[in-house]
Amino acid sequence: MNWSISFIPFVPWPVLWIVAAVGAVLIALLFWRARRGAAMRLLAFAALLLALANPHLKQEDREPLNDIVTVVVDDSQSQTLAGRTKRTEEIRKALEARLKEVPKLDVRVVHSNSSSADNERDGTMLFTDLGEALADVPPDRLAGVVMITDGQVHDVPEKAAALGFDAPVHALLTGKKDEFDRRLEVTAAPRFGIVGSTQTVEVKVTESKPREDDIATLTITHQGKGPVTKTVRVGDPVEIDVPIDHAGPNIVEIEVNKAPGELTQINNRTLLTVEGVRENLRVLLVSGEPHAGERTWRNMLKSDASVDLVHFTILRPPEKQDGTPINQLSLIAFPTRELFQEKLDQFDLIIFDRYQRRGVLPLLYLENVARYVERGGAVLVSSGDDYASPLSLYRTPLGEILPAAPSGRVVEKPYRPTLSELGEKHPVTGDLAGAHGGGPDGKEPTWGRWFRVVDVSPRDAEVLMNGADGKPLLVIGERGKGRVALLLSDHAWLWARGYDGGGPYSDLLRRLAHWLMKEPELEEETLKASSKGQSLIVERRSVKDKIDPVTVTTPSGEEMTVTLDKGERGLWRKTLQVSEQGVYRVASGKLAGLATVGKANTREFSAVTASDKSLAPILEETGGGAFWMGRAEGEGGDLPRLAMIRSGHVLHGTDWLGLHKRDAYHVKGVRLFPLFSGFLALALLLGLLAMAWYREGR
Structure with missing residues (x-):
């Protein structure tokens, strides 16, 4: 039970103050002129003001409330170093036990992690998590905040006013002063x-x-x-x-x-990713003769703004001599020496479209193309019945690198191109649109029909697509440092025209070109890792039926062996839930990959040595202190004594930390007793006025 005096004025306080000011001036004049009765008038006026203020004796029934102390535990990744995790847990338990011994004191523990579900958090955010935890705590009940941390905090406010409370902030530092990194x-x-x-x-x-x-x-x-x-x-x-x-x-x-x-090697490495952008893809297209598919090739390549196309078509073979002067046969002479000898290495891709040996290109230049592939170049041959003829490109020096030998036969009958067993898994053809739908068994492609395929025997190559009677239709191979592909039909243009439903003509040729130029996403044996939130996704593409387990190395250096789950079309995948942020390594045999969870170069590991510098300004302003809990190896510092203090600015010493004694309470009931009202106040006021008039009348 508590007693106090409370005022409940009959008029607003501003009006009461104005009346008091005017009265004070008038009474001052009476005293200045030494008028009789001035003192009595002063008493009468004071009684009037007291009556207007309406004083009451207030009786409150109060219920005392416990003070609250908040313990913020730093669970960031830098706390996992040098035995800090164990030390932090020991300090937390000892501190909680000691705080619970203080009467009328509630303890709240807040754990702060450096990672978040969306990976947007970068660094240790103790004050952010503290603010969220204190959202329902009245500031007049907060006795103080104790942070168990290594001192590397990245959201320290500039001023204590930004905290939203007036209480000391202390830091128990889990590291040692002499750490080196x-x-x-x-x-x-x-x-x-x-x-x-x-x-x-x-x-x-x-x-x-x-x-x-x-x-x-x-x-x-x-x-x-x-x-x-x-x-x-x-x-x-x-x-x-x-x-x-x-x-x-x-x-x-x-x-x-x-x-x-x-201290640690975790911040001794960094991962950088530079996005490669092709300025322009330089393509040389040589068409052996005009045909229906020639325009399709040209339109597809010209429609891509990133392609610089050089296209030549042999309109008339040399054997058709009619006496026409050579300077009237074409607008621009075919610069064979410049293209196939001087500037051959400047092209990213060379395409021969239904080209056969007719003396236009000397065999020496075709030998240059073969060497161009061996040195890392890319050649695509799109052939028709020309490839089966005696004048086939296979019968030139270029035949040394071509992936299939013609038998001389051409099969001409309607068929729908299908994927081979390898093509089902290969990234060039495995997930082409329409490759796995339609037909009685639900697996036959929905593509339109072609009507011609050249019979060949693959040599040191891979068959991705089959044509009529199961004959190879698309054959690829590696030669030296380069790659070569062979399309054994000149009817791909039917897909481009939409005949019989068409097919993925552009996608097929684009992927084929990118595979020839060794784009990583189209390699048949790949291992890569990616992240989404705190999930690490490991993917392995292979044309094999079995793959080796994958070794995953965490940012802290721990290794774990993971067996991937088999998916469709040569893709194996596994999703792992991880807690650390940083660079993860994945390896399987000769294949390796890297991925970052969160940020590769996170602030959390930019500085890992324990320090009180970042916290020092806010500790000093709130009256708190920093205490080093790490001494010798494996030995922690003594926990400081606790003291409950009602007032004071400096709330710490060398071996003690102080908390505010708030004395907060909850009012359960209130009773009011008037002190100056009714007949008593009226009688006193009239009596004082009468005495004043009496004094002035003498």
């Missing part, structure tokens, strides 16, 4: 690069305690190729050349060697 920092990196060019990445090796003339070794791995080492000086920026080999992601991993006494 080396890390790799990316200072400049391009996001895009033209295929074939070289981009420059700038990195720097830094240390928490710089040492004079300190040398480090960088190991650079590009797209899984053999590592390259480079010696650098700690603290100096270093430029690294990154070749952009292909379109799409070009991944570069850079790692610095471990330093003696280093």
